[in-house]
Amino acid sequence: MSKARPRRSVLYMPGSNARALEKAKTLAVDCLILDLEDAVAPEAKSEAREKVAQAVRDGGYGRREVIVRINGLDTEWGADDLAAAVPAGPDGLLVPKVSSASDVRNACAALDKAGAPKSMRLWAMMETPRAVLDALAIAEASAEPSSRLDCLVMGTNDLAKDTGALLTEDRMSVRAWLSTCVAAAAAHGLTILDGVYNNFRDTDGFAAECKQGRVLGMDGKTLIHPNQIEVCNTTFSPDEAELERARKILEAFERPENAGKGVITVDGRMVERLHAESAAKMVVVADAIADIESE
Numbered sequence: 001m002s003k004a005r006p007r008r009s010v011l012y013m014p015g016s017n018a019r020a021l022e023k024a025k026t027l028a029v030d031c032l033i034l035d036l037e038d039a040v041a042p043e044a045k046s047e048a049r050e051k052v053a054q055a056v057r058d059g060g061y062g063r064r065e066v067i068v069r070i071n072g073l074d075t076e077w078g079a080d081d082l083a084a085a086v087p088a089g090p091d092g093l094l095v096p097k098v099s100s101a102s103d104v105r106n107a108c109a110a111l112d113k114a115g116a117p118k119s120m121r122l123w124a125m126m127e128t129p130r131a132v133l134d135a136l137a138i139a140e141a142s143a144e145p146s147s148r149l150d151c152l153v154m155g156t157n158d159l160a161k162d163t164g165a166l167l168t169e170d171r172m173s174v175r176a177w178l179s180t181c182v183a184a185a186a187a188h189g190l191t192i193l194d195g196v197y198n199n200f201r202d203t204d205g206f207a208a209e210c211k212q213g214r215v216l217g218m219d220g221k222t223l224i225h226p227n228q229i230e231v232c233n234t235t236f237s238p239d240e241a242e243l244e245r246a247r248k249i250l251e252a253f254e255r256p257e258n259a260g261k262g263v264i265t266v267d268g269r270m271v272e273r274l275h276a277e278s279a280a281k282m283v284v285v286a287d288a289i290a291d292i293e294s295e
Contacts, residue, residue, distance in 0.1 A: 004284045004285045004288045005065065006030050006236075006237075006285060006288050006289050006292065007030050007031050007065070007151070007219055007220040008030050008219070008221075008236035008237060008289075009028075009029045009220060009228075009232040009233050010029070010031040010033060010067075010153075010193055011024070011029045011031070011033065011222075011223045011224075011228075012033045012069075012196070012222060012223065012224055013032055013033065013034050013035060013039075014035055014040060015036045015039065015040055015048035015049070015051060015068075016040045016041075016044045016048040016051065018051055021034065021051065021052070022055075024064070025061055025064075028229055029064060029223070029229050030220065030233070030292070031064060031067060032061065032065070033067045033068075033094055033222070034052045034055065034056070034069070034090070035069045036048055036049055036052060036068065036069060036071055036077070036081050036085075037070065037072075038096075045071070045077045046080075049077075049080060050084070052068055052084075052085070052088075053084040053087075053088040054088075056068065056085070056088035056090050057089065063292060066091050067091060067092045067093065067094050068085040068088075068090045068094065069094040069095075069125075070082055070093055070094070070096075072096050073095070073110055082110055082111075082114055083114060086111065086114040086115060086120070087115075090120070091119075091120070091121060092121035092122060092123055092148075092150065093111065093120070093121075093122060093123065094123040094124075094125060095107045096125045096155075097125060097127055097128055097131075097158075098126065098138060099128045099134065099138075100130065100134050100137065101141040103124075104124060104141040104142075104147065104149050105141060107122055107124075108147055108148050109146075112146070118148075120148065121148050121149075122147075122149045122150060123153055124151070124153065125153050126138070126152050126154050127154070127155025127159055128155075128159070131181075132177045132180055135181045135183075135184035136183075138152070139184040139185055139188040140187075142188050142190055149190065150190065150191065151190060151191040152184070152185050152192045152193070153192075153193045153195075153222060154178060154181060154192070154193060154218075154222075156171075156174055156194075156195030156196070157195065157196065157198070159174060160174065167198075169208070170212075171209070171212065175216070178213075178218075179216055179217070182216055183217075191220070192217070193219060193222050194209075194210075194218040194221040195221075197221075197223075197224075200224055200225035200227060200228055203231065206228055206231060207231050209221075210231060210232055210236070213235075213236075220232070220236050221236065237286070237289050238282050238285065243282065243283065243286055245266075245279075246282045247279070247283065248266055248267065249275055250276060250280060250283065252264055252266045252271070253273070253276045
């Protein structure tokens with residue numbers, strides 16, 4: 001199994017704020033989304049576009065994955081955002097309001113036309129009712145040879161707005177939508193990121209939502225403030241007990257007497273080959289996190 005790239009903590013940074021773009025270089029975050037969409041007022045779009053492109057060109061973000069969220073390609077700003085972002089060389093582009101497999105194909109074609117290297121990935125915002133209803137088709141588009149789709153990003157605020165659902169503390173209203181998208185992502189090997197938690201001063205509520213997201217199967221969470229990073233990284237990292245059990249499972253299946261067996265017993269509990277696959281993935285992620293934290 002190849003080395004994973006952790007995406008536990010993914011912080012939105014407003015593209016119009018040069019100071020924030022600079023500060024991002026010092027934060028213990030896995031990924032940065034330099035935002036040209038929601039965080040930027042219409043009259044500031046052009047200036048923000050230039051700032052973000054320059055920041056990406058200048059570099060200095062180290063091992064952090066850098067993604068640029070452009071405006072929708074059907075808006076008056078989208079084409080210019082794409083034209084500025086691609087030559088700057090971010091790791092990927094995040095496209096808002098992806099609602100169908102056609103939207104994925106169109107975005108990939110636009111990246112190709114702009115001359116984006118094959119390594120530049122596409123992230124898709126899942127923030128419309130249709131996106132949830134068509135989640136499997138959207139994820140399936142990643143299997144097409146020309147696809148760059150790599151990550152689904154939940155937009156819970158927009159989903160609540162469009163449906164009239166209330167975002168309560170337990171998120172009962174959106175759990176089914178979150179799980180639907182998790183299943184679609186898992187079916188096609190995509191990363192999936194939970195939506196933002198709006199009250200960045202409520203550390204207990206944020207920690208609870210991080211835990212809920214991990215329970216639901218999210219790989220990480222999008223953030224709106226640096227003070228959310230530490231809790232997020234901790235929650236979406238395997239703890240020592242999880243890692244110890246994962247390594248025991250792998251060691252047990254590697255023993256000669258268990259070769260070819262589909263089911264064995266580890267510490268008195270039945271374990272299947274599928275558990276070994278999950279354990280291997282956890283160890284790879286943990287090793288990648290350890291590499292990051294040793295820097």
